[in-house]
Amino acid sequence: MLLELTGVEKRFGGVIALRNGALSVDAGEVHLVMGENGAGKSTMMKIIAGLQRRDGGGMKWRGETVDFANPVESARMGIAMVHQESLLAPHLSVAENIFLGRELRGRFGLVDRAAMTQRARQLIAEHHFPLQAEWQVERLSPAGKQLVEICRAIQHGTSLLIFDEPTSSLSESETKEVFKIVRTLRDRGTGVIYITHRMDELRSMGDRVTILRDGETVHTEAMSTLSTAQMIRYMVGREVSALYTREPVTPGAEMLRVHNFSAPPAVKDVSLTVRAGEIVGLAGLIGAGRTELCKAIFGLDRNARGSLWVNEKPVHFRTPNAAVKAGVALIPEDRQKTGLARELPIAWNVTMAGLDAISPYGLLSHASEKTITAQSIERLRIRCDSGAQKAGRLSGGNQQKVVISKWVSRGAKIFLFDEPTRGIDIGAKREVFEVMDELARQGAAILMVSSELPEILQVADRILVMRHGRIAGELPGRTTQEEIMRLAALDTTEGAGQR
Numbered sequence: 001m002l003l004e005l006t007g008v009e010k011r012f013g014g015v016i017a018l019r020n021g022a023l024s025v026d027a028g029e030v031h032l033v034m035g036e037n038g039a040g041k042s043t044m045m046k047i048i049a050g051l052q053r054r055d056g057g058g059m060k061w062r063g064e065t066v067d068f069a070n071p072v073e074s075a076r077m078g079i080a081m082v083h084q085e086s087l088l089a090p091h092l093s094v095a096e097n098i099f100l101g102r103e104l105r106g107r108f109g110l111v112d113r114a115a116m117t118q119r120a121r122q123l124i125a126e127h128h129f130p131l132q133a134e135w136q137v138e139r140l141s142p143a144g145k146q147l148v149e150i151c152r153a154i155q156h157g158t159s160l161l162i163f164d165e166p167t168s169s170l171s172e173s174e175t176k177e178v179f180k181i182v183r184t185l186r187d188r189g190t191g192v193i194y195i196t197h198r199m200d201e202l203r204s205m206g207d208r209v210t211i212l213r214d215g216e217t218v219h220t221e222a223m224s225t226l227s228t229a230q231m232i233r234y235m236v237g238r239e240v241s242a243l244y245t246r247e248p249v250t251p252g253a254e255m256l257r258v259h260n261f262s263a264p265p266a267v268k269d270v271s272l273t274v275r276a277g278e279i280v281g282l283a284g285l286i287g288a289g290r291t292e293l294c295k296a297i298f299g300l301d302r303n304a305r306g307s308l309w310v311n312e313k314p315v316h317f318r319t320p321n322a323a324v325k326a327g328v329a330l331i332p333e334d335r336q337k338t339g340l341a342r343e344l345p346i347a348w349n350v351t352m353a354g355l356d357a358i359s360p361y362g363l364l365s366h367a368s369e370k371t372i373t374a375q376s377i378e379r380l381r382i383r384c385d386s387g388a389q390k391a392g393r394l395s396g397g398n399q400q401k402v403v404i405s406k407w408v409s410r411g412a413k414i415f416l417f418d419e420p421t422r423g424i425d426i427g428a429k430r431e432v433f434e435v436m437d438e439l440a441r442q443g444a445a446i447l448m449v450s451s452e453l454p455e456i457l458q459v460a461d462r463i464l465v466m467r468h469g470r471i472a473g474e475l476p477g478r479t480t481q482e483e484i485m486r487l488a489a490l491d492t493t494e495g496a497g498q499r
């Protein structure tokens with residue numbers, strides 16, 4: 001046994017993040033840690049990695065009690081972590097970040113830059129990551145940063161490696177590479193802790209699973225003997241069906257029309273319509289242009305060309321502000337960066353986009369701010385102390401729920417949801433779908449980008465499939481994953497099968 005945690009406690013002011021955390025990890029096993037958003041998973045991992053100190057309970061490393069005061073101490077034991085939010089130094093290069101704090105030194109103790117660049121190149125090449133050792137980290141996409149974190153962890157995590165939702169921003173092929181890395185490490189005898197909300201990953205990855213609920217370890221079992229239904233019951237503490245089925249609404253008037261719309265180079269000549277009451281799924285591989293299409297519709301791309309109609313009137317959004325005024329909302333994919341004011345209270349975040357709705361005379365009504373915030377917190381089960389808490393202090397998944405609430409409370413009429421369930425736990429996914437369904441029933445038009453095919457199939461009335469920036473085809477809501485993949489990945493010669 002490598003690591004053993006018993007009765008671990010951690011408080012942040014009035015918030016109890018962990019009340020009774022227990023976990024044991026053996027060498028050569030992949031141990032999954034599961035739990036709802038805010039259950040205490042990341043906090044537990046940060047304690048193991050020396051980023052936070054426990055308030056109580058025990059932690060043993062190879063049988064001896066340890067208390068890491070900082071990440072350097074845990075690194076000395078060969079423990080490394082891939083963080084849920086990037087902790088890299090933005091102004092440094094990829095290679096410098098991989099070795100930050102653990103620089104390779106040559107004779108006379110001088111930092112050996114050439115050796116570090118060389119080793120970074122090797123790591124990148126070995127895993128076919130689309131990176132270069134010299135690139136500045138600031139310029140990288142969220143996925144790129146994640147890959148740097150992964151390189152950093154495999155370079156230093158010789159005994160225990162912690163992956164805290166490593167794949168949520170990665171493409172299909174990058175995700176596969178991460179799986180391969182995890183298996184290789186395990187086979188070499190490294191212990192791996194892996195956190196994810198994606199069911200498909202759980203099943204294919206884990207040897208054992210530990211489930212946290214409200215800061216407490218409620219169960220540990222071999223993955224092979226635990227059914228999905230049992231797992232969810234331990235997580236949520238009640239029966240939740242993993243299946244969600246939506247009763248379609250008869251569509252009303254056309255609310256959004258996009259015609260011959262291009263946003264070079266990612267979006268090429270797209271035409272589509274969404275009617276009131278409809279949820280239209282937008283499927284496709286990562287890089288097919290779905291996010292870029294949503295951004296362009298929302299006025300975020302100055303080079304966008306083509307026509308837009310909202311409520312059958314021609315519009316031209318030069319800025320997101322103009323789109324918002326016309327009743328359009330974009331719930332972005334990269335919520336932590338673009339959707340959330342981390343230093344402001346939850347309440348402000350939730351009501352920010354809808355200030356005019358709660359201040360009829362130009363004054364902010366605290367009573368309505370409170371009501372709207374309370375409703376959102378209850379509705380999406382945002383786990384927090386109170387609406388006054390800083391949004392940046394919430395767990396990753398709960399931050400995402402705040403951004404969704406912000407747009408829902410504003411009363412927009414056309415919603416562009418980009419990967420709405422990414423990083424969100426199973427119970428809350430359902431709540432998000434129910435919110436979308438209710439919006440549609442109240443007459444909203446919804447375009448939903450999702451890479452989770454089972455979810456698109458559960459929610460969408462119609463499915464548009466994008467490929468290489470174009471709409472490759474349209475399918476009814478009750479289609480199959482195979483049909484969608486066929487359109488998404490079809491690699492025909494240019495022209496065939498394309499409009």
Ligand SMILES: Nc1ncnc2c1ncn2[C@@H]1O[C@H](COP(=O)(O)OP(=O)(O)OP(=O)(O)O)[C@@H](O)[C@H]1O
Pocket residue numbers: 012015016017035036037038039040041042043044084383384393394395396397398423
């Ligand atoms: N620095 C902090 N200050 C205040 N509260 C915090 C801090 N870090 C975490 N918390 C709180 O501790 C609780 C547990 O958070 P944690 O990040 O461990 O959850 P998680 O299980 O990783 O959730 P997710 O699946 O959303 O990532 C949450 O209620 C969170 O708001």
Ligand SMILES: [Mg+2]
Pocket residue numbers: 041042043084164395396397
């Ligand atoms: Mg977390």
